Amino acid sequence: MERIFNFSAGPSMLPVEVLETASREMLNWHGTGMGIIEMSHRSKPFDSMHNKTMADLRELLHVPENFKILMMHGGGTLQFACVALNLLGDKTKANYLVTGAWSEKAAQEGAKYCTVNTVATGKASNFTTVPDPATWNVDPEGAYFHYCANETIHGLEFDLTEEMLAKIGNLPIVADMSSNFLSKPIDFTKHAAVYAGAQKNAGPAGVAFVIVREDLFGKSLKIIPSLMDWKVTFEHNSLYNTPPCFPIYMCGLYFDYMRRNGGVEAFTEIARQKAALLYGTFAESNGYYSNPVNENFRSKMNVPFLVKGGNEALEKKFLNEAEKVGLSTLAGHRSVGGLRASIYNGMPMEGVAKLVEFMKAFQINNP
Numbered sequence: 001m002e003r004i005f006n007f008s009a010g011p012s013m014l015p016v017e018v019l020e021t022a023s024r025e026m027l028n029w030h031g032t033g034m035g036i037i038e039m040s041h042r043s044k045p046f047d048s049m050h051n052k053t054m055a056d057l058r059e060l061l062h063v064p065e066n067f068k069i070l071m072m073h074g075g076g077t078l079q080f081a082c083v084a085l086n087l088l089g090d091k092t093k094a095n096y097l098v099t100g101a102w103s104e105k106a107a108q109e110g111a112k113y114c115t116v117n118t119v120a121t122g123k124a125s126n127f128t129t130v131p132d133p134a135t136w137n138v139d140p141e142g143a144y145f146h147y148c149a150n151e152t153i154h155g156l157e158f159d160l161t162e163e164m165l166a167k168i169g170n171l172p173i174v175a176d177m178s179s180n181f182l183s184k185p186i187d188f189t190k191h192a193a194v195y196a197g198a199q200k201n202a203g204p205a206g207v208a209f210v211i212v213r214e215d216l217f218g219k220s221l222k223i224i225p226s227l228m229d230w231k232v233t234f235e236h237n238s239l240y241n242t243p244p245c246f247p248i249y250m251c252g253l254y255f256d257y258m259r260r261n262g263g264v265e266a267f268t269e270i271a272r273q274k275a276a277l278l279y280g281t282f283a284e285s286n287g288y289y290s291n292p293v294n295e296n297f298r299s300k301m302n303v304p305f306l307v308k309g310g311n312e313a314l315e316k317k318f319l320n321e322a323e324k325v326g327l328s329t330l331a332g333h334r335s336v337g338g339l340r341a342s343i344y345n346g347m348p349m350e351g352v353a354k355l356v357e358f359m360k361a362f363q364i365n366n367p
C-alpha cells in the first residue's frame with residue numbers, strides 16, 4: 001500500500017522509520033518478551049524508556065538544568081487551565097496576548113480562574129498580524145504573560161522581540177508552542193514555561209510536554225487537581241498515575257530519530273525550505289494563490305491559502321483532485337475556510353514539492 005502525503009494540522013504524519021520501529025517492537029520490546037504498552041509503568045524497562053524520552057528531549061532543545069520537563073495528560077487544552085492553576089499564586093489577574101483562535105481559547109479558559117487582561121488582540125485584522133507592541137497594555141500586577149507562538153488555524157507565527165520583552169517587563173512568560181514545538185530552538189532566557197501537545201511535531205496525540213523553570217513551582221491554587229499540578233508531576237517524575245505509555249514511547253522514538261538526523265537545528269532548516277517553497281509558489285502565482293498573513297509573521301508550520309481570493313467552487317475542485325493524487329487533508333479549518341497545508345517535521349520535502357507541482361498544474365488547467 002502506498003502512503004499518501006497528509007497535510008493535517010494534527011494528528012499528522014510521522015517519519016516512516018519511527019512507525020516501522022514501533023511496529024517491529026510491538027510484540028517484544030528490547031527482548032523483554034512483551035510490548036511496551038503491555039508492561040507496568042513501574043517496571044525497570046518502562047522506566048528506562050520513559051527517562052530516555054525526557055533526556056533526549058532535553059538534549060534536542062538544549063533545555064537548561066533549572067528547567068524541568070514534564071509529560072502530562074490532557075493535551076494543550078488542559079494546559080490552558082494548568083497555566084492559571086499553577087501560576088496564579090496569590091495574584092488574581094493574568095495577561096493574555098490574543099493573536100488567533102488558540103490564544104483566544106487559552107484566555108477564555110484562564111478567565112475561569114482569574115481576571116484576564118487582554119494585552120492586545122489581532123481580531124480587527126482577522127488575526128493576520130501581531131498587534132504592534134507599542135499598543136500593548138500589560139498589567140504588571142498580573143501573575144504572568146501568556147501568548148501562542150504559532151497560531152495553527154490562522155497560520156501566524158512569531159518570536160518575542162526586544163520591544164515586546166520591554167513591554168512585558170519582569171512577568172513570567174508562558175508560551176503555547178503546540179504547533180511549532182521542536183521545529184526550531186526555544187530561547188529559554190525569554191520563557192518561564194512552554195507547553196505543547198505531541199501530535200504535530202513530536203508524536204501521536206495523548207501526551208503534552210511542559211518545560212517549566214523550577215522557581216515557578218509552588219504557586220499553585222489549593223483547588224488544583226493533583227494531576228494538573230506541575231510540581232506534583234515533577235516530584236513523581238511524570239508518573240503520578242499511569243501515564244500515556246504508548247504516546248510517550250512513540251515520542252521517544254521520534255526524538256531518537258531527530259537526534260540521529262541533525263537535531264532540531266536540521267529540522268529548522270528543512271522547515272524553512274519547505275515554507276519558502278510554498279510561500280514562493282503563492283508569490284509567483286499572480287494572485288491565483290494567496291495568504292492573508294503579514295509577511296513578517298507567516299507560519300512555517302501551518303500555511304493557509306485561498307484559491308482566486310476564496311473561490312469556493314475552485315477550492316472544492318482543488319481538494320477533490322489533490323486527494324486523488326495522494327495530497328490529503330488540505331481543507332482549511334472550518335472556522336476560517338479556504339485551504340491549509342500543515343507541514344510539520346514529519347512532512348518530507350518531497351510532499352511539499354509534490355503539492356507545489358500540483359498547484360502549478362491546477363492553476364494552468366483552471367485559469
Ligand code: PMP
Nearest residue numbers: 075076077102152176178179197
Ligand atoms: N494550542 C494550539 C496552538 C493548538 O494548535 C492546539 C490543537 N490544535 C491546542 C492548543 C489544543 O491542543 P490539544 O488538542 O492537544 O488539546
